[in-house]
Structure formats: C-alpha cells, structure tokens
Amino acid sequence: MLHGFVFFCLCFWHLVGVFGVETDEIESVSVMEGDSLHLQTGVNKIQEDDLIMWMCGDYCITKLNISSQVISENNERFGDRLKLDHQTGSLTITNIRTTDSGLYKAHMIGHKVSKKTFNVTVIAHLPIPAIASYCPQNPSSSSGSSVSKCVLLCSVVNVRDATLSWYAGMSVLSSISVCDLSISLSLPLEVEYQDKNPYSCVLNNPISNQTTHLDINTLCHTCAECVCCCDSTKAVIQLVLSALVGVATVAVLVYDITSRRAEQKRRAQKSTSN
Structure with missing residues (x-):
C-alpha cells in the first residue's frame, strides 16, 4: 500500500511539479531499429531509501523501489523488453522499434530529488538503393x-x-x-x-x-x-519506304508507257480500216 501511494505521488509530482524540481537538459539519443537502447541514470549505486521511476511521455512504464522490486506499468507496449539495472536504476529497452521513439524521463528520489530526460529517436534500417x-x-x-x-x-x-x-x-x-x-x-x-x-x-x-x-x-x-537498335530500325524503315516509293514510281511509268503504246496501236488500226 505504501509503495502504491509513493508511486501515485511521483506521477502527480511529474505532472504538476509539486516538488519544484528544475528541468534538466534534454539529451538526444539515436539508436538503430532492432538494437538495444541503454539510458543511464548517472547513479553509481542506488541507496536503500532511493526510489527511481521511468516514464515514456506521460506514462509511467517502470520503477525500482527500495526493495529492488521492478514493477512494469506499460506491458502492452513494451512487454518483456524493459530491463532495469538494480544497482544503478538505468533502463535498457531490447529489440527497440521505431514506435518507441519519444521522451524518456528518469525521476530519482532519495537524499535529493533529480531528473534525467532523453529524447530518443529510433531509426529504421535503410534499404539498398x-x-x-x-x-x-x-x-x-x-x-x-x-x-x-x-x-x-x-x-x-x-x-x-x-x-x-x-x-x-x-x-x-x-x-x-x-x-x-x-x-x-x-x-x-x-x-x-x-x-x-x-x-x-x-x-x-x-x-x-x-x-x-x-x-x-x-x-x-x-x-x-x-539507341543503336532504335537508329537501325529507323534506317531500315526509311530504306523500305524509299524502296516502296521507287517501286511505285516505276509502276506508274510502266503503266503510262503501256497506255500510250496501246492508244497508238488503236489509232493505227482505226486509220487502216478507214
């Protein structure tokens, strides 16, 4: 019951800032899709009265209490991919996905209150051009x-x-x-x-x-x-067209000559009969 109350207070503190913790600088982290992401708290060893909570956006995803018991709060999204170091409180996300990109915050309460924020970008594998x-x-x-x-x-x-x-x-x-x-x-x-x-x-x-x-x-x-094929095809077409034009011209000339000779022959026959 006590742990649940403390967890509620931590979430409330994050949303409205009742403890007046100063916002730290945001650290940008890039990781390749499918790799493991390691987010360090900067703590060498958790003390007995320390409490560490990790959030993704506005959702509490996991925490480490004084008994070193890990409680996951967002199993539907991360499943068993979340790992907490019980010595330092650092977070590891295995087999990370592009949908895991976002802000991650570590809230630490002990002798003093501190916070670390990470802007995580998960980059998908690049295709081969x-x-x-x-x-x-x-x-x-x-x-x-x-x-x-x-x-x-x-x-x-x-x-x-x-x-x-x-x-x-x-x-x-x-x-x-x-x-x-x-x-x-x-x-x-x-x-x-x-x-x-x-x-x-x-x-x-x-x-x-x-x-x-x-x-x-x-x-x-x-x-x-x-390109060569295109040029050759064009040349062949031009050659065929030229040949067809030549044949047509010859045919016209032959027809014209034959017609004239036939006409002359008819005239000669007509003159003889008269």
Whole structure:
C-alpha cells in the first residue's frame, strides 16, 4: 500500500511539479531499429531509501523501489523488453522499434530529488538503393548528345530522415533529402558511355548508410544497344519506304508507257480500216 501511494505521488509530482524540481537538459539519443537502447541514470549505486521511476511521455512504464522490486506499468507496449539495472536504476529497452521513439524521463528520489530526460529517436534500417538505366524518349535529338550518354535513375522506397546522393569518387554530384515517410525517392544521373569515373549511389541517415556502386558496362550497355537498335530500325524503315516509293514510281511509268503504246496501236488500226 505504501509503495502504491509513493508511486501515485511521483506521477502527480511529474505532472504538476509539486516538488519544484528544475528541468534538466534534454539529451538526444539515436539508436538503430532492432538494437538495444541503454539510458543511464548517472547513479553509481542506488541507496536503500532511493526510489527511481521511468516514464515514456506521460506514462509511467517502470520503477525500482527500495526493495529492488521492478514493477512494469506499460506491458502492452513494451512487454518483456524493459530491463532495469538494480544497482544503478538505468533502463535498457531490447529489440527497440521505431514506435518507441519519444521522451524518456528518469525521476530519482532519495537524499535529493533529480531528473534525467532523453529524447530518443529510433531509426529504421535503410534499404539498398537500386540503380536502373533507360533509353531517352528521343535518342536521335537534334544535338545528338543523348546518343552518347546513358541516363540512370537511383531509387529507394519507404524511407524517412534520409538523404539520397550520387557520388563520383568522393565528390557529391547531387542529392535529395526526405524528412517524413516517402513512398519513393529517386535521383537521376546522366553519364557518358565511356566514362571511367567510379560512380555510386548512397542512402544515408545520421547513423548508417547504404551504398550501391554503378557498373557502367552492365547498365549502360543495354541502353546503348537500345539507341543503336532504335537508329537501325529507323534506317531500315526509311530504306523500305524509299524502296516502296521507287517501286511505285516505276509502276506508274510502266503503266503510262503501256497506255500510250496501246492508244497508238488503236489509232493505227482505226486509220487502216478507214
């Protein structure tokens, strides 16, 4: 009963500040999804009359009382993923999820009252960027430049708080960033077919990155064939059309000559009969 009353008082103290505890600085912590998060109280050893309570937002999730008994208050959200160090009162969350992001506060009451606050950001694993090439819609443009260049597109899906960039060696050529969840993130690049620079597409966030290296010989070879194919097809079509026009012209000439000869023959026969 006594422990329940103390727990109620602590929650009440957190909400309305009846103990007048000064708010400490917020410490920002980033952790990768699936890893374990460790939040330290800064206490070397809990004294017999100490009481430590951890909160996530406005919810009391667990506490450590003077008997070193752990009571979890939010099992539906964290289940058995919460671990408390009985020596220091530090909190560990295993197999952390992106939904676990938020403010975590440790309230400590003993000979003195203190509080530690952590702003936790759980970052999802980054997907590997995919690079694809495609033929321009008009491969034989007036400038002719598109025929000698390969158009590439680097893409990722379902990312947030990340940046997608094209690199030539160690130099950034272009980049695009997203803060909120995005269905698709794409970045184009145009290179020469014979370009020997080491190109790569990199997706990164504050604590990790994924890189896909460009193989120009593999990706751009297909596009080059497509352009050549397009040019060859166009040439064949032009040749066939020219041949058809030539045949039609000859046919017209033959018909005209045959018609004239037939007309002359009819006239000659008519003159003889008269």
